[in-house]
Amino acid sequence: GHAAPEDAAMNRENVSNKIAAGMDRWQNTLEDMINLRSSNNQVFKDNYWAQNGFDELRRYVKQGSDFSKELAAILQERVEAENYYSKCLAKLGTKLSKACKESVGSCAEAWKHVAIEMEKRAEIHRSYSSALADELVKPMKHVIDNQLKLRKKIEGNVDKTTRTLTEWRTAEAKSKKQSHAAARENEKLQDATLEIRGISRSSSVGHIPHAHSILSAARAERLNNATSERDAAKLKVKKRKTEDAVKKTEVEYYNVCVQAERARLEWESSVVKGAGMLESLEEERLAQLKTCADCYLQLTAAVPPQLAETTNLLVGPIKNANANMDMRVVRGVRSVPAGASEQLLPDFYCEHTTLAMNRERRKQALLKILQLVKQDIDRERKSKQGLEKLSMAIKQTPTFGTDDSQQNVADKLYHMRSMLTYLEAVRYKITSSLNELDSRPTPQHPLASHIQIIRDKQGQQHSILKVPPWLQADYQSEVNKNLQPNYTALTKSVNGGGEERERRDSIMSRASSKLRIEHLSFRRNTEHKSAPATPVCSELPTPPIKTPTPEVLPPPESPLDWSERGAGDGLSNQQDSDFDEFSSQSDSSTDLTDMMKNENGEVPAPAQSIGKCRALYTYEARLNDELTLSPGDIINIHEKQDDGWWSGDLNGSFGIFPSSYVEEITTCI
Structure with missing residues (x-):
């Protein structure tokens, strides 16, 4: 406890x-x-x-x-x-x-x-x-x-x-x-x-004691x-x-x-x-x-x-940038005379007398090639004459043609002159081979000194004509004086719509019709040209000079006659022309008035009428070479062109008119 x-x-x-x-x-x-x-x-x-x-x-x-x-x-x-x-x-x-x-x-x-x-x-x-x-x-x-x-x-x-x-x-x-x-x-x-x-x-x-129970109670x-x-x-x-x-x-x-x-x-x-x-x-x-x-x-x-x-820092250089000044630099580079252009002339097997070939077959082959070249020269010359007339018409008529068409004419003239140079050089080579075959002296030619003969590693002979610089200078002066390209006009020519293209085609069509009218009305006399003196190169020696006899050029056909090449049969009666392409007097410098006169100073009579037609609708002339039509007018037809323009005269006026405005009549009224 x-x-x-x-x-x-x-x-x-x-x-x-x-x-x-x-x-x-x-x-x-x-x-x-x-x-x-x-x-x-x-x-x-x-x-x-x-x-x-x-x-x-x-x-x-x-x-x-x-x-x-x-x-x-x-x-x-x-x-x-x-x-x-x-x-x-x-x-x-x-x-x-x-x-x-x-x-x-x-x-x-x-x-x-x-x-x-x-x-x-x-x-x-x-x-x-x-x-x-x-x-x-x-x-x-x-x-x-x-x-x-x-x-x-x-x-x-x-x-x-x-x-x-x-x-x-x-x-x-x-x-x-x-x-x-x-x-x-x-x-x-x-x-x-x-x-x-x-x-x-x-x-x-609670128990009461009794006697008899005392013992029990105690127990x-x-x-x-x-x-x-x-x-x-x-x-x-x-x-x-x-x-x-x-x-x-x-x-x-x-x-x-x-x-x-x-x-x-x-x-x-x-x-x-x-x-x-x-x-x-x-x-x-x-x-x-x-x-x-x-x-x-x-x-x-x-x-x-x-x-x-x-x-x-960019302000000064950008402000000093001058496009006109840069263009003068570009024009200066362009005006620098370039080197002579090189034309690779054909070298035929029959030309080389050192190669084995029968004499008669060689001569016949050379004659056929010569005839083929002459035909191409005649065709190129006729086309060039027609294009020169068109170029003069463009120059004398301010409203005739656009800047891009003038540039196209100049480019084509240059191409034709270059092509004539090429063909004349080929003709000279063939003629020289014929003369050598016949033991005759080689004729004098102004391009003789510009032809260079080389051989490659295989021994093949190659004749290269280096185009005279005076030909290129003539073209450049022509472009710079009269046919300066215009960027805006060229852009319109390339990217322009159909209206501009139709207008240009219409002008070119009327121009060609006008040239045909002049050809039908007048004939051009034969022109005598002499070749200019050319520098002598040491690449190809020139034989003794022999004065060629001027050749007479027959009357040309239509100025824009693009007929196919004839057969090279050697039957052509046309005589060989002298190298009159490189005359000191350019055909394009002749005035249209002089071209319209013959050697007696008289104007030839107009071409004969091939029919008559009556005007159905009114048509106002837009250019000088067109006729103004009124309903009922009678026109004498001189020529019908495939492009829809006819040529004729009305009351003494000579010109072209659209064929869709007239109807052809069979009897004279």
């Missing part, structure tokens, strides 16, 4: 010591918390005290860190974009510089400065991207990485104390449950003990007393156990509560410290964002003045 009070006293003393120690720790923790309070983390500690508040703070700080991380990634992409743009711009500047390297003139010089401007602009963007990377992206990534490590450490400490507090709260609830269960069991035993004592007392008072009392003593002893043992269990569970419950409170204080301390540290991290992050924004503004604001300064 004495041991129980002593145990209780010892337990109370231990509990008191533990409570005192716990209070000391709590006091120290509270002082530390008070010391941690400052102006920097006051707001965070006040607003994020509980567990839910700290979780919200953690989410907020994490969102800020994620924003900084994404911002750093975006700025890194901006750096890469600036760097890529800089590389592309530098590459384009280099390509443009190479493209302008061989060009001359003020316009090309302006574009050279554009290439330099591209390279300078590329350098500005490269420097800008490097500054962004060094002053923004790298510091921001460094701060983000360091804050991530510190934030994980802070959150780890808070999570650790939170788990400890949760464990002690769970143990506290379990110990509380056990303590309450032991107390309830003890109370039941205490009540049972009191009930047994009351029953024993009531049974001893029963002894039995009851023995049973009660056994029950009481058992109950006393059980009660002592329950009392000990109650004391034990209460002490354990108390200790667990104290430990839980200590864990709560530690958690609270970690939350307060973590909130303060997170505030410091957030303050550092926001300060860096502000600093980076200022730095970005400073770097970006410095770029436009540099770009403007680079762009201003």
Whole structure:
């Protein structure tokens, strides 16, 4: 009975010591918390005290860190974009510089400065991207990485104390449950003990002693007393156990509560410290964002003045660019006499007397080739005469033809002259071979000194005619004086619509009809021409000069007669003409009035009428060579053309008219 009070006293003393120690720790923790309070983390500690508040703070700080991380990634992409743009711009500047390297003139010089401007602009963007990377992206990534490590450490400490507090709260609830269960069991035993004592007392008072029952009562009392003593002893043992269990569970419950409170204080301390540290991290992050924004503004604001300064360097070169001055340079290059054009002449097997061939077959082959060349020369000469008339008509009639049609006429004239030169050189070669075959001297020819004979590696002979420069100069002077090309007209000619093309075709058609009218009305007399003196080259020696007899040119056919080549049978009665193409007097310089006169100065009679027609509709003449028609007019028909234009005379006026405006009549009215 004495041991129980002593145990209780010892337990109370231990509990008191533990409570005192716990209070000391709590006091120290509270002082530390008070010391941690400052102006920097006051707001965070006040607003994020509980567990839910700290979780919200953690989410907020994490969102800020994620924003900084994404911002750093975006700025890194901006750096890469600036760097890529800089590389592309530098590459384009280099390509443009190479493209302008061989060009001359003020316009090309302006574009050279554009290439330099591209390279300078590329350098500005490269420097800008490097500054962004060094002053923004790298510091921001460094701060983000360091804050991530510190934030994980802070959150780890808070999570650790939170788990400890949760464990002690769970143990506290379990110990509380056990303590309450032991107390309830003890109370039941205490009540049972009191009930047994009351029953024993009531049974001893209620029996009346008699003589005959004294022995039985004594026996029963002894039995009851023995049973009660056994029950009481058992109950006393059980009660002592329950009392000990109650004391034990209460002490354990108390200790667990104290430990839980200590864990709560530690958690609270970690939350307060973590909130303060997170505030410091957030303050550092926001300060860096502000600093980076200022730095970005400073770097970006410095770029436009540099770009403007680079762009201003283009003002002078571009202002000095002059297309007209560059065109004068181009015209100067174009006006410089070019070298002689080379025409590769045919070298027939029968020409070379050193090659094995029967004499008669060689001669017949040479004659056939000579006849073929003569026919082509006649055809080219007739076409050239007709084209020269058209050229004169274009010059004398301002409204006749366009700039591009004039250029086409000049080009065709040059081509025909070059072709005649080529054919004359071939004829000279064939004639020389025939004379050599017949043992006759080689005739004199102005192109003889311009023919060069070479041999290739296989021993094949090649005859090259270097076109005399005076022929090219004649063409260039003709173009520069009368037929200067117009870029706008050429553009319209190439890209123009159907109306312009139809108008040009109509003009050319009427011009050809006009030439036919002149040919039907007048005949041109034979002209005698002499060849100009030509320089003598050492490439092909010239035989002794033999003065050729001027040949008479038969009357030409229609100026625009483009008939097919006849058979080369050698039956032509036309005599060989002298090399009259290269006369000192150009056919194109003859006036139309002189061409309309014969050698007696008289105008030939008009061509004979082949029929009559009546005008059905009114037609107003648009050009000088056209007739004005009124319904009922009778026109004498001189010639019918396939292009829909007829030639004829009306009341003494001679001209052309559209056949769709008239009807042909068979009887004279």
